[in-house]
Amino acid sequence: SSNNQNITNTGSQLSFHDINYKVNIEKSLCKKTEVKQILYEITGIFKPGMNAIMGPSGSGKSTLLKILAGRVNRESVEGCVLVDGMNQPSNFRCMAGFVAQDGTVVGTLTVRENLMFSANLRLPKSFSGKEKNKKVDEIIYELGLTLCADSRIGANWLRGISGGERKRTNIGMELVISPKVLFLDEPTTGLDSSTAFAVMSLLNKISKNGRTIIFSIHQPRYKIFKLFDGILLLGAGRTIYHGPANKTLQYFNSIGYVCDEHENPSNFFLDIVNGDSTAIQALFNRNGNKNGSSNANDPSKPLVLTLAENFSNSPYGKKMKQEASKVYESYYSRKTNGSRMKHPDILYATSFLTQFRYVSQRTIQNIIRNPSAMLLQVTIMFFFGLFVGILFFQLGHNFKGAIQNRTGALFFITLNQIFSNLSSVGLFALERKIFIHESVGGFYRISAYFFSKYLCDLVPMRIVPLIFFSVTVYYMIGFQLEIYKFLLFFLILGVSTTSGATIGFAVSSSLESYSSAHLCLLTIFVCMEVFGGFLLNLTTMSEWLSWLQYLSLIRYTLKVGIHLLCVCVRMCVRVCVCVFA
Numbered sequence: 045s046s047n048n049q050n051i052t053n054t055g056s057q058l059s060f061h062d063i064n065y066k067v068n069i070e071k072s073l074c075k076k077t078e079v080k081q082i083l084y085e086i087t088g089i090f091k092p093g094m095n096a097i098m099g100p101s102g103s104g105k106s107t108l109l110k111i112l113a114g115r116v117n118r119e120s121v122e123g124c125v126l127v128d129g130m131n132q133p134s135n136f137r138c139m140a141g142f143v144a145q146d147g148t149v150v151g152t153l154t155v156r157e158n159l160m161f162s163a164n165l166r167l168p169k170s171f172s173g174k175e176k177n178k179k180v181d182e183i184i185y186e187l188g189l190t191l192c193a194d195s196r197i198g199a200n201w202l203r204g205i206s207g208g209e210r211k212r213t214n215i216g217m218e219l220v221i222s223p224k225v226l227f228l229d230e231p232t233t234g235l236d237s238s239t240a241f242a243v244m245s246l247l248n249k250i251s252k253n254g255r256t257i258i259f260s261i262h263q264p265r266y267k268i269f270k271l272f273d274g275i276l277l278l279g280a281g282r283t284i285y286h287g288p289a290n291k292t293l294q295y296f297n298s299i300g301y302v303c304d305e306h307e308n309p310s311n312f313f314l315d316i317v318n319g320d321s322t323a324i325q326a327l328f329n330r331n332g333n334k335n336g337s338s339n340a341n342d343p344s345k346p347l348v349l350t351l352a353e354n355f356s357n358s359p360y361g362k363k364m365k366q367e368a369s370k371v372y373e374s375y376y377s378r379k380t381n382g383s384r385m386k387h388p389d390i391l392y393a394t395s396f397l398t399q400f401r402y403v404s405q406r407t408i409q410n411i412i413r414n415p416s417a418m419l420l421q422v423t424i425m426f427f428f429g430l431f432v433g434i435l436f437f438q439l440g441h442n443f444k445g446a447i448q449n450r451t452g453a454l455f456f457i458t459l460n461q462i463f464s465n466l467s468s469v470g471l472f473a474l475e476r477k478i479f480i481h482e483s484v485g486g487f488y489r490i491s492a493y494f495f496s497k498y499l500c501d502l503v504p505m506r507i508v509p510l511i512f513f514s515v516t517v518y519y520m521i522g523f524q525l526e527i528y529k530f531l532l533f534f535l536i537l538g539v540s541t542t543s544g545a546t547i548g549f550a551v552s553s554s555l556e557s558y559s560s561a562h563l564c565l566l567t568i569f570v571c572m573e574v575f576g577g578f579l580l581n582l583t584t585m586s587e588w589l590s591w592l593q594y595l596s597l598i599r600y601t602l603k604v605g606i607h608l609l610c611v612c613v614r615m616c617v618r619v620c621v622c623v624f625a
């Protein structure tokens with residue numbers, strides 16, 4: 045069908061040429077930043093099949109994987125990445141699948157619902173609902189998730205599916221778009237050895253269908269290692285070996301490292317890169333060090349440098365470089381001839397409204413299945429309303445009741461409305477990881493996510509509790525029982541709470557840590573309280589400070605409330621009839 049033509053089953057060839065990557069590291073608050081090079085001149089080719097990036101911790105595996113997947117700012121990367129001999133498209137990250145190390149699925153939804161979310165947002169419009177369902181069913185079957193398809197993923201407070209099933213669901217989220225290239229950051233981390241093997245066998249099966257699978261991995265067991273087609277072994281950001289997996293032992297043998305009979309090759313490679321004595325000892329024992337223990341010629345040179353040089357000068361390294369150069373030269377000659385070198389840029393698969401719809405649907409499902417936050421907000425607001433109502437119960441129409449106590453009640457109510465928005469800080473902070481993964485992966489536009497989250501938080505978390513609060517307070521304080529006056533009261537509080545929540549969202553989306561966002565928002569609200577005009581007479585304040593009053597939401601809410609109060613006081617000489625009394 046035409047849909048099947050959109051989604052191809054052949055993997056792409058990814059080649060990368062002289063990749064250098066540096067980051068700026070801030071040493072301390074007062075010192076200048078320091079530049080740290082993470083990758084050095086990495087060149088190679090990954091073909092359809094299983095391609096492993098291996099190396100010790102901190103050797104740059106995840107960084108290289110992200111660069112290849114187009115998930116690192118291009119300006120900071122030197123060198124080039126080609127997809128099928130052409131420029132990597134600017135939105136390659138939306139076309140390729142990327143399975144992050146930490147799960148990026150929503151815990152309150154079931155396996156099927158998570159996969160449907162991905163299908164609804166990432167499959168082109170030409171796919172009907174039926175076809176999407178069929179696709180998701182196929183993936184569930186292919187990944188062996190049939191038995192837990194309708195179980196929830198699970199969260200801290202909810203027991204869900206197992207780690208292996210969760211990992212397979214994450215893979216399924218990417219398989220929905222049938223990507224030509226699938227990247228996985230440490231797909232076996234946190235899994236027991238047989239589950240790890242099951243996941244890797246599954247990837248192997250997918251690769252046999254003609255996909256390019258590229259993953260970083262630490263120390264796979266031998267059974268897993270045998271599934272690999274290509275290997276890139278990194279040490280301190282340098283290529284220690286790159287080529288066919290089944291030639292790796294042969295290569296190390298050729299430079300003097302011999303793997304013990306019962307040794308797991310992956311452990312052996314890591315031992316070599318780490319300079320561990322076992323590998324080197326084997327060399328001494330068996331070969332009498334006839335080729336030199338790699339850095340025997342120059343003991344002052346770090347071992348990884350020598351190993352990288354050894355590879356580069358070896359026939360294996362030369363062959364790989366030659367192959368990569370061929371791809372690059374062909375690209376370069378076509379580029380200089382002016383041929384069309386870019387892949388067509390594919391924009392988001394769905395419209396803003398579709399994205400808005402599905403993100404809202406997921407957020408509402410999430411709230412319904414975990415209603416504790418909303419129920420807590422409603423309960424707190426209701427009881428706080430009761431408390432304010434008891435404090436200011438049925439204010440009389442004398443001067444104190446009409447002016448002083450009403451102003452006090454207004455201040456108290458405003459304060460409550462603004463501070464109740466402290467809970468808004470969790471909206472983006474808690475979902476940050478999932479949002480970054482999905483927006484980078486082309487699930488939705490940032491604006492679609494923002495507006496749907498904004499509305500889905502405002503209504504249940506701000507407006508519904510406000511209804512409970514305002515009805516209780518309005519009735520108990522004894523404001524006039526006229527519908528339009530109540531609506532005016534509700535409107536003032538609604539605008540105030542919405543604005544407070546908006547500030548909360550801005551802080552929440554700007555700061556990475558939940559606790560710093562919370563502290564920052566609290567400080568903003570306390571400053572607003574001080575400059576609200578109730579605790580401190582703003583006319584007596586020094587001029588250089590008094591401008592801060594214009595940033596206070598509390599001041600504006602109080603001003604509108606008190607203005608209405610005073611207009612009525614002026615109009616009704618007896619001071620007993622005001623908008624709220």
Ligand SMILES: Nc1ncnc2c1ncn2[C@@H]1O[C@H](COP(=O)(O)OP(=O)(O)OP(=O)(O)O)[C@@H](O)[C@H]1O
Binds near residue numbers: 080100103106260
């Ligand atoms: N943005 C950054 N700022 C500072 N250092 C960084 C940054 N990104 C990576 N590094 C450093 O670069 C090195 C390689 O990191 P990377 O995460 O790629 O390693 P890795 O091989 O995947 O490690 P692991 O197996 O432990 O996940 C590490 O020393 C890391 O601290």
